[in-house]
Amino acid sequence: MxxxxxxxxxxxxxxGPYRAMIERLRADGRAHVAAVYDVDDGKRRRAAAHYDVDPQLRDPDAVTDADDVDVVLVLTSMNEHGALTKAALEAGxxxxxxxPMATSLGEAAELLELAETSPGLLVCAPHILLSPTFRAVHGAVRDGRIGELLTARARxxxxxxxxxxxxxxxxxxxxxxxxxYNVTSLCALFGPARRVTAMTGVAIREREVDGRRISVEAEDNAHVLLDFGDARFAVVTTGFTMQRYRSPAIEVYGRAGTIQLLGDDWAPEGWELWTNDDGAWRVFPEADPHWQWTEGLRHLVDCVESGRPTVTRPEHAYHALEIMLAAQDAGRDGVARTIESGFPDPVYDASFAELDAARAHDRRSHGGL
Ligand SMILES: NC(=O)c1ccc[n+]([C@@H]2O[C@H](COP(=O)([O-])OP(=O)(O)OC[C@H]3O[C@@H](n4cnc5c(N)ncnc54)[C@H](O)[C@@H]3O)[C@@H](O)[C@H]2O)c1
Incomplete structure (x- = not known):
């Protein structure tokens, strides 16, 4: 179906990106667009024309309540995510x-509860844990290839x-x-963070956006320090302040070696492993250069079809949100915050091996997309 x-x-x-993923699911007969809504009339009409669906929907409820909608995609600006996701889960x-899943912890807590009680599955971006490269890095860390993790950098x-x-x-x-992205990746490797502090601020006070000069109010530059306990730390460097770079997205340093994930964690370009035992770097080229960060949608469809639980857990998204809100607070007053939440370690079941095989087959039949 x-x-x-x-x-x-x-x-x-x-x-752009989601449309390409939807097209592939549609070509395989697994999903199709049944309803679209945007507060912007023009965007709604263009999307409706593209998918040949009703262009006249007047509010988001017309999507969440539609009988022929099984899966709701919340792709709005961030402040809207919490309320729209809540309404969709409540509609089953x-x-x-x-x-982020929401922009306040109160809203996010409601979503966690609803995800437990409602019949619908909840998949929260980012979907980076699903990439073959991230899975390989996670596997190497859990197999103890570089020993206990001690310190890390991500950007x-x-x-x-x-x-x-x-x-x-x-x-x-x-x-x-x-x-x-980096907060999600690092916590997936280290486990839940216990404490956070940060420097955050507005480095570029005015910008041109949609052809208009605007004042920037939200932070555009941040260094976040994560404490994973037992003097094990990591730093996330992020901002709308970087023109280009050529450095690993993630560097993880363990007692017995080092792992570097190349590219960005949402668009990996392979990874590198140093172990003291080998005394040399091993280079693992990108296993699937066509992997896309919208893969969470396919994962959700897989899980709905198979009845399997999702690998990316809402609790992990909640934890990342708690860290980011704590970092914003710490950026304002310089005081480190304790982090209360946790989340389970990602479990990649055998279906991922099947998925890799299916994706390889898909690539051959769709000419590499
Ligand atoms: N642009 C990227 O490269 C990128 C990459 C990954 C993730 N994201 C995430 O995707 C989301 C959307 O980003 P974007 O770049 O597409 O933003 P965008 O501004 O281009 O699109 C957001 C759309 O949501 C609509 N909208 C706002 N409130 C709404 C509401 N209540 N109901 C219906 N429609 C509403 C807006 O009219 C707009 O068309 C954000 O959460 C962003 O963080 C963006």
Whole structure:
């Protein structure tokens, strides 16, 4: 059965990356777009015309309540995520929400509860834990290849969006938009963080966005320090303040070796392993250069079809949000915050081996996409 997708927010990520993933699911007869809604009339009409669905929907409830919608995609600006995801879960739908899952812990806590009690599955971006490269790195760490993890660095940044003023308004910012990837990755490797402190601020006070000069209110530059206990630390460097780089996304240092994930954690380019036993670097090229960060949608469809639990857990997204909010607070007053939440270690079951084989087959039949 092809699952009906209901899309809320038809902006840049929908029109580009998610559309490509939806097209592949549609070609395989696994999902199709059944309803779209955007507060912007033009974007809603264009999306509706593309998928030949009703262009007249007047509010998000028309998507979440539609009988032919099984899965709701929340792809709006970040401040809207919590309420829209809540409504979709309450309507009994499966939900994929872009990051962060919400912009306050209260909203996020409600989503965790609903994810437990409602019939729908909840998948929260980022979907980076699903990449073959991240899975290999996680496996190497759990197999003890570099021993106990002691320290780490991660970075993700760029010059910043030239669309969407909301990126620079309260509820936006580089931590929620970019730092979330590194925070999610590092915690997946180390386990839950216990304490956080940060330097955050606005480095570029004015920008041109959607052709207008705007004042930047949300932080666009951040260094976040994570404490994993027993004097084991990591730093996340993020911001709309980086033009280019050529450095690993993630560097993890253990008692007996080092792992470097190359590229960005949302677009990996392979990884490298040093072990003291080998006394040399091993280089693992990217296993699937076509892996896309929208893969969470396929994962959600896989889990709905198979009844398996999702590998990416809402608790992990909640933990990342708690860290980012604590980092914002610490950035304001310089006081380190204790982190209360935890999350289970990702479990990659045998279905991932099947998935890798299926993806290889897919690549052959779709000409490499
Ligand atoms: N752009 C990227 O490269 C990128 C990458 C990964 C993730 N994301 C995430 O995807 C989400 C969307 O980003 P984007 O770049 O597409 O933003 P965007 O501004 O291009 O699109 C957001 C859309 O949501 C619509 N919207 C806002 N409130 C709404 C509501 N209540 N109901 C319906 N529609 C509403 C806006 O009109 C807009 O069309 C964000 O959470 C962002 O962090 C973006």
């Amino acid at each position: 092809s699952l009906g997708l209901g899309v809320i927010g038809c902006g840049s990520v929908f029109a 739908k499966h939900v994929l929400v872009e990051k 993700y940044g760029w010059a910043g969006p030239w669309w969407g003023e909301w990126f620079y308004a309260p509820g936006g910012g580089s931590l929620f938009d970019l730092g979330v």
